[in-house]
Amino acid sequence: MTECPRCHCPVDETDNFCRACGRSLRPGTGFVFSHTGIILLALVLGPFVLPVVWTSKLISTPAKWIYTLLLALFSIYLVHAFYQAYLLVQDAAQLMLGGGF
Numbered sequence: 001m002t003e004c005p006r007c008h009c010p011v012d013e014t015d016n017f018c019r020a021c022g023r024s025l026r027p028g029t030g031f032v033f034s035h036t037g038i039i040l041l042a043l044v045l046g047p048f049v050l051p052v053v054w055t056s057k058l059i060s061t062p063a064k065w066i067y068t069l070l071l072a073l074f075s076i077y078l079v080h081a082f083y084q085a086y087l088l089v090q091d092a093a094q095l096m097l098g099g100g101f
């Protein structure tokens with residue numbers, strides 16, 4: 001058991017809002033701020049999930065740095081992959097045009 005920071009009523013560890021005064025006990029909590037939520041969001045949003053990572057109250061600071069690092073590496077990989085794909089498309093286009101210029 002913990003207590004509400006506003007009215008000091010006892011609140012349950014799992015409560016998101018105080019039962020007595022209705023204060024939000026955990027801004028930055030909820031499913032998207034959990035590890036599972038962040039990983040799922042990262043798959044969709046990529047590096048844009050970073051604000052969620054850093055406002056989360058559910059994951060530790062070292063975990064936030066790990067996510068930041070992984071997302072940075074992922075972004076670099078994506079840029080690299082897109083560049084490779086671009087080169088492939090260029091090669092393919094040249095082949096289709098009869099061996100280039």
Ligand SMILES: [Zn+2]
Pocket residue numbers: 004005006007008009018019020021022023
């Ligand atoms: Zn309260």
